[in-house]
Amino acid sequence: MLYNIRMNSVIFILIAFFLFPIKVFPEQLIHNVFGDNGTKITATNIILNYTSGEEFIYTVQNEFYTMKCGFWYTLKTGTATIQDTIPPTAPILLSPSNNSWTNNKTINFIWERSTDPIYGTGIKGYELNISTNPNFSIILSSYFCNTNNSILTLNYQSYYWRVRAVDYSNNYSQWSSIWKITISSRTWIITLESDKTILLADNSDNAIVTAKFIEPAGGGIVISTFNYPISFNLYCGQTLRDSFIITASSGIASFNYKDNIAGQMTIEATFMDYTSSLLFTNIINSTVTTTVWCSDDGGKTQLICDAGTFLKNTEIKITKLSTVNYPENTDANYLPSTFREFKAYQDGIELIDKSEFKKSLTLVFAYSEQDSKIEGVTISEDKLLIYKLENNKVYMTNCSVDKTNNKVTAIVDSLSVFFLGWAEPKSLKLYQNYPNPFKLGSKTNIVFEIDTPLEVSMKIYNLNGELVKTIIEKTTRDKGNYREYWDGTNNSNSEVSPGIYICQLTAGNYKSIIKIAVIKNE
Numbered sequence: 001m002l003y004n005i006r007m008n009s010v011i012f013i014l015i016a017f018f019l020f021p022i023k024v025f026p027e028q029l030i031h032n033v034f035g036d037n038g039t040k041i042t043a044t045n046i047i048l049n050y051t052s053g054e055e056f057i058y059t060v061q062n063e064f065y066t067m068k069c070g071f072w073y074t075l076k077t078g079t080a081t082i083q084d085t086i087p088p089t090a091p092i093l094l095s096p097s098n099n100s101w102t103n104n105k106t107i108n109f110i111w112e113r114s115t116d117p118i119y120g121t122g123i124k125g126y127e128l129n130i131s132t133n134p135n136f137s138i139i140l141s142s143y144f145c146n147t148n149n150s151i152l153t154l155n156y157q158s159y160y161w162r163v164r165a166v167d168y169s170n171n172y173s174q175w176s177s178i179w180k181i182t183i184s185s186r187t188w189i190i191t192l193e194s195d196k197t198i199l200l201a202d203n204s205d206n207a208i209v210t211a212k213f214i215e216p217a218g219g220g221i222v223i224s225t226f227n228y229p230i231s232f233n234l235y236c237g238q239t240l241r242d243s244f245i246i247t248a249s250s251g252i253a254s255f256n257y258k259d260n261i262a263g264q265m266t267i268e269a270t271f272m273d274y275t276s277s278l279l280f281t282n283i284i285n286s287t288v289t290t291t292v293w294c295s296d297d298g299g300k301t302q303l304i305c306d307a308g309t310f311l312k313n314t315e316i317k318i319t320k321l322s323t324v325n326y327p328e329n330t331d332a333n334y335l336p337s338t339f340r341e342f343k344a345y346q347d348g349i350e351l352i353d354k355s356e357f358k359k360s361l362t363l364v365f366a367y368s369e370q371d372s373k374i375e376g377v378t379i380s381e382d383k384l385l386i387y388k389l390e391n392n393k394v395y396m397t398n399c400s401v402d403k404t405n406n407k408v409t410a411i412v413d414s415l416s417v418f419f420l421g422w423a424e425p426k427s428l429k430l431y432q433n434y435p436n437p438f439k440l441g442s443k444t445n446i447v448f449e450i451d452t453p454l455e456v457s458m459k460i461y462n463l464n465g466e467l468v469k470t471i472i473e474k475t476t477r478d479k480g481n482y483r484e485y486w487d488g489t490n491n492s493n494s495e496v497s498p499g500i501y502i503c504q505l506t507a508g509n510y511k512s513i514i515k516i517a518v519i520k521n522e
Contacts, residue, residue, distance in 0.1 A: 087171040088114040088123055091148070091163045098179040105156070105183055110149040114165035114173055121168035126150075131160050134178055158182040286310050294318040294340060301340050304362035311358065315345040321417065324389070332387055332394045332452060334421035338365065339389075342415040354414045363397075363410045365420050385508065386410040389417040395476050396454045396508030413474075430505045430512040437517030438488070440495050444516065446471070446484045446503060453478050454507040460486060460516070461502045468496060471503075488518050 092112040096102065109128060116122055128150050130141040140159075143150050159181050165173040287307055294301035297320055305316075321339040342363075344351040351357070365386055381403050388395040397418075399410035408420060429449040438444040446458070458471040468490050486503070490496055501516045 085169070085171065086117050088116045088165040088167050088173045090114065090174040091126060091165055091176045093161075093163065093176050093179050096179075096181045098177075100181055102181070102183055106151065106153050107181060107183070108149055108151045109161060109163075111163050111176060113148045116167050124166050124168045124170075127164050127166065127172075129162050129175075130154070132157060134160050134180070136160065136162070136178075154183055156183050286312050286314065292316040292318060294320065297340075300366040302364040302366075303342060304364065306359050306362075309357060309359040309361065310344070310346070310351075312346060314351070317341075317343045317345070319343075324417070324419075325392070326389075327392050327394060332385075332396065332421050334387065334419050338367075338420040339417060340365075340419065341417045344415055351415075357414055360411045360413055361415070363399075363412055363418055365408045365418075367406050367408065367420060381406075383422040384408050384420060385422055387419055387421050388412065389419065393453055393478070396452065398455050398457075398474065398506070398508065428507055428510050428512060430503070430514055432514055433486075433503065433516050437519045439519055439521040440488045440498065441521045443485045443487045446486060446514075447481065448484075448505050448507075448512075449481045450477060450507050451479055454510075456482075457506040458484060459504055459506075461504060462496075463500060463502070467491070468501060477507075486516070 091114050093110075094112060095110040096107060111126070114123055114126075125144055125146045126148065128143040128145065129136060129139050130143075130152070131137075131139050141152070143152070160178050161181065162178050163176045286309070289304065289306050292303045292305070301318060301320075303316060303318060305314075319341045321341055324336075324339045326334065344356075346356075363386055367381075367384065381401055384401050386397045386399045386408055388397055397410040397412060399408055401408050410418075412418075428451070431447045431449075433444045433446045435444060448458075450456070454477060455474055456472055456477045457474050459467060460469040460471065462468055469486065470491060471484050471486060488496055496518060498518050498520050501518060502513055503516050504511060504513045
């Protein structure tokens, strides 16, 4: 600390002895002496032992009488003022606790008060930083407050926060530790078969729970396994008996019931949605894999774009359509609430040409066991399909159904209107090739028939399951009859060996095969 001493005389030299007793403090501090005009007195720094605001008596030597009338001393009274250079202590965070979650957007951030040294100028206030990343490279908000708490309203997302103190000399403390808080809109209730209670036997030490989560609002996704942290609370009546968090990708949760009291226990579980920071994001990063979520359905519909899908950052819009002009000349059935329009923009210009999409895109439609009931239809999960609606025509995509996680996924090469549906084809025929067998150096005809527009692939395999020749590669064909040819060569245009080969036709989610015999040309 530096002591500044203000004196009435302009030019005085402070000498290093005092005429009156003074209070001595254990810490010795350095001071500088200044005159009324602010110029520094020619005296060197002298050690003083005063605290801020304490009065003391000192002597000065009048320069005008020096060496003429001997030493002339004058008694003066002064006040010590500290130049505070020591920062306050760093705040200690209290609430909300680290890695906690809540569905309440209004958060009361609380921390312990910092302290300033006894000779300091006192705590002026606190600076609170809010960021979406732990290194605070981007600070969303910075707040200054006089108290040791701040109440803020934030969006659904994961946040990192830290606090530092500042005193009246503008000395800043070190930052506090960094804590994380997640604000999630998703609350899920655990169900055990048809009930959410479990009866514990006398002296039971623990219980095993199979986790199955249903969104309370209805129509939500049923989860039998999970990949995100889930908070469990065990109640006996209104009394909380136990709580824990599990993060394993498993449908099994175990807990200890410490009181060993038999009775009916109510178990509640909350889905801690750490992916909510991605929710409703619609800017595709061209350099990393990015997922866009549909904000109209709470993120049930997703578009996954691998790095390099676009040459530069691209805006994606996923819109839930309330009305659709659905073509009548199709056998595809549909769930009306699942129509989604996907569009991509660069610099405000919509990307329509397939050449603009450098890689395939992954569509994900999440569904609930309740969806078919809500729509008034009964449908097997195995028959769920993702369809593409384009130019008033409906096309079946090549998709897969994940019945464990209740998702249908399709790989597409462009964007349009997509929806969930199912089809009961009247005919999907792959006719036997002719001639069969056929000779090397000639061609055989392969005819097939589809009764609805589908994405079609046709490939030739040997009996070991190895790909020999691609005849059709993921090409959309309208309803009708088609003829293809195979000339007995492989993908390198070399003749194959005589033998039996398998021709597989894939149309949407449907497959059909025939055997083709190849013989020598003699």
